[in-house]
Amino acid sequence: MANVDYSIVRGAERAVATNKVLKNTYLLLSATLAFSAVMAAVSMALALPSWMYLVSVIGAILMGMFVLPRTANSSAGIGVIFGITGLLGLGLGSILTAYLALPKGPEIIATAFGGTGLIFLGLSGYALTAKRDFSFLGGFVFAGMMVVLIAVVANLFLQMPALSLAISAAIILLMSAFILFDTSRIVNGGETNYIMATYGLYLSIFNIFISLLQILGIMSGDD
Amino acid sequence: MSLFLQIALAVILVMMLFFLWPTFKHWQEHGPKAKAGDWQAVILPLALVVGLVVLLIALVR
Numbered sequence: 001m002a003n004v005d006y007s008i009v010r011g012a013e014r015a016v017a018t019n020k021v022l023k024n025t026y027l028l029l030s031a032t033l034a035f036s037a038v039m040a041a042v043s044m045a046l047a048l049p050s051w052m053y054l055v056s057v058i059g060a061i062l063m064g065m066f067v068l069p070r071t072a073n074s075s076a077g078i079g080v081i082f083g084i085t086g087l088l089g090l091g092l093g094s095i096l097t098a099y100l101a102l103p104k105g106p107e108i109i110a111t112a113f114g115g116t117g118l119i120f121l122g123l124s125g126y127a128l129t130a131k132r133d134f135s136f137l138g139g140f141v142f143a144g145m146m147v148v149l150i151a152v153v154a155n156l157f158l159q160m161p162a163l164s165l166a167i168s169a170a171i172i173l174l175m176s177a178f179i180l181f182d183t184s185r186i187v188n189g190g191e192t193n194y195i196m197a198t199y200g201l202y203l204s205i206f207n208i209f210i211s212l213l214q215i216l217g218i219m220s221g222d223d
Numbered sequence: 224m225s226l227f228l229q230i231a232l233a234v235i236l237v238m239m240l241f242f243l244w245p246t247f248k249h250w251q252e253h254g255p256k257a258k259a260g261d262w263q264a265v266i267l268p269l270a271l272v273v274g275l276v277v278l279l280i281a282l283v284r
Contacts, residue, residue, distance in 0.1 A: 054228040061235050065242055108283055115279045119272055126268050136257040137265065138250030142243060149240050153233045169276075176272045180265060215276065220283040 014189055022186050024194035028081070029201055035082055036089030036206075043093025050098050056091025060084045068199060077195040084199070088206055099213060104220050112212040120205050123176055127183035134184035141181055144174045165218055168211035175204040175211075 043052065063084050071077040099105045127134060148170050155163045182200040185191040191200075 138254035142247035
């Protein structure tokens with residue numbers, strides 16, 4: 001009777017499942033980013049006011065907290081994630097309209113876009129090839145997230161430019177760590193739901209882009 | 224309008240803090256601990272991110 005090493009078979013099955021999650025995550029991420037870009041273009045064409053950004057962020061947070069976790073294991077989750085990313089795209093469009101009105105606006109937007117792409121591709125490539133499990137970052141990133149949230153709430157009312165700059169810098173570092181953490185969890189089988197994985201990576205990219213826009217806007221002397 | 228939205232966002236962000244708390248506790252208590260060399264493997268790419276942001280700032284100034 002053939003002596004089958006089931007640990008190898010199970011390992012191969014796990015690798016196939018992980019690759020499937022990874023492939024589906026990047027496909028859905030590409031689609032949601034493209035959809036967001038279309039919605040941002042629609043928002044810019046309609047010249048939506050800048051308060052639309054706050055409305056879209058509130059809507060997206062509520063959907064992300066209450067609707068997405070309940071639908072992520074069904075096909076309805078796809079519709080919900082497109083709803084969230086479309087909403088954030090609409091809000092982003094209103095911010096971009098405001099930046100385009102600045103003298104160096106188009107340059108700032110292009111630089112932030114390129115920088116976000118470089119950061120995401122670089123960190124994802126690193127996490128995929130490093131053969132390291134970055135899930136030890138869990139406690140650190142969630143603690144950092146809570147500190148940043150408290151600072152964001154405080155600055156909603158204090159409106160201090162220096163604190164705003166510090167928050168943006170902290171968000172870029174924190175979201176960079178989240179990219180390592182999320183990608184590593186997909187690769188190592190810690191995240192098996194590609195909708196939730198896409199949501200995590202999308203939020204990291206979105207937050208890095210918004211924070212870079214703010215930092216470049218302030219530092220260029222235009223904001 | 225803006226003040227109302229700011230208050231609404233603040234309430235939702237505080238709510239999010241309460242949502243995040245159990246996740247934070249879980250990762251703090253049950254998450255894997257860093258092994259030797261793990262933090263260096265994180266600090267290096269994050270330092271490169273900082274360098275890139277500084278470069279981008281220099282580009283738009």
